[in-house]
Amino acid sequence: MEPLRIALTVAKRFGKTRHHDIRVIVEGDAARLRIPSLPLRPELMITDQTTTCTGLEREPVVQRHSALRALAAAETRWVALPVWSALCEALGTPMREEDLRDVASNRPDLLAVSFDESGEERVHIISEAVRLRIRELDEATAHDQHRIVRRLSAESPAGSVERYVAQALPVHAALAGVMEEILADGGLLVRVDRYALLQGLAVAWPDGVPQGSIATDIHYSEREGIDPRSHGDWISWLHWAAVTRGLTEVASGLAASAVDMPWRTLWSRWRPHGTFGRIPSEVGKILFYDQLQAGVIGEEPVAAARKVLQWDTMGGPLDDRYLERAFRVTDGIEVTPPAPLQLHYENGEEVRIGGASGWVSAASAEVPEYPETSPPWTPRTGDPVVPAGAGRWLIGGHGGLYAVELQASTDPDVDMRARGPLLGPVTDMATWQCPEAALAADGPSRFWLEGIFGSGACRTVQESDLPAGVRNERARRFLTTVGMPSLPKEIPFMSTVALDEQGLVPVEWPADAPAPESEGPFYHLGFWTGGMVLLDGSSGAVLQDTNSGYSSEVLASSLLQFTTLLALYREYFTSLFSTEAEVRDARWSLREWAERIDPVTEDGDHWDDVLDGSLDDPNSH
Known part of the structure; x- marks a missing residue:
């Protein structure tokens, strides 16, 4: 993955420098990796190293020592002797460390030996070309890789083998096709480094990680710049992701580990990353301190989350109306039904009308503050962060609300960021999954459409009231x-x-518009940026009369496809995505779905503007 990212990112950027003083030299094996063509003609120096490997398959040492196959299968350049021995055992040829030491000392032309900073002996194959050739001669199968995963997973967490687990286990799991096993086991997740996990995800899913799993959260955490130096801090974020997604066993496995976690998530009402459409009982965006307060109901500490009922065009509350919900601080259970709240201030004091029954703010209840603790770092500066008792904090944001509890940590790197990734994200996101109801063979159901547009939104026409000009049978049945x-x-x-x-009111095609490709008759359905939306009674297609400013005449091939596209757009438009990366991914996924549902969207200039987000703002047209 890294050579490709360097060629695409570093070389490309250096190639654009004004004076061209820096050149990137890339060594590549054309049979293994296609070097991408880059703009501005960057220089590629290609060295033929085939002579290094000539006759290697006939080399007696390769045939005699399967230990070389195990060493070549390692996913780090240098391999400690205990790791080499473990790999040999996993591949069915157990060898003692002293025997492996003899193998290394007998072939100084192939193998180099050194000592790491702790004084432990380690080995590596001198030539990368030789290592790759050994892999080609007897490549480890997915079954072999799975045996390596099982052997490494069973190792007690200590020593050089455990350090190798931290660096390489995810890639072995990816090559074995069992990456999901690692992601589902909190006890294994704590043992691997964040960067190694990202590498494993990239290998397992080269076309992008799938939607709807903790892999999705790991990808978007990288896009959000969550790159802590501290391993314990990273495990705290993984625990947050597992709690948010409802992965109880994974969260428990992470929390039960001996890793020095500086904080843990008590509960979460945050929107899981990569979720398309609205979520029942979603808290909504909590962006201002007025929206998030700590207090009590009776003697129970609670968090009050106030959902803005209507936003203005500047991204703030349009008025003083909210929907207040109260959650118990300890476990997130909602203690009162959601209640309308009007909130304003008089002489600097909060004045409430309505809201959660029995609510008393922390200040009024004289709940002590705890200034000696600091909240954990969050990706977005300015998100509301409110103290909620000893070591406990309430954190709001674009995704909703969650509560954390600080834990004693001796790690000096806690809250320190690595400020990366400099080469851009290691992982990509796959196209999101289109809702199954949108792909139904018999078209969108009334149930699905009204679930999106509201109860009673679908308006039927009696058969006796349908004009005779509506001759298309599918259109008649749908209406x-x-x-x-x-x-x-x-x-x-x-x-x-x-x-x-x-x-269905019949209308004439505008006299000043280009002649339509359809024969009509035409019936008025609505408006599209000022032009009329029309049903062609003969073909059943949905058209716009070009007074909209767009030249593409056909909006959809049928009413079924048209309403499906509108429903998917409405779901996208009302989704409360918590990151900009999700907005972008949802938009290009929506484009792919649209082209699959109705190919006319691929060439239509009107749909181009819809699917690139140009028409999301009602004031932009």
């Missing part, structure tokens, strides 16, 4: 059974009429 959603303001760039009230 009389599912119904066209009435969308006065749910979509920022378009609206539809209530067909049960207005009916």
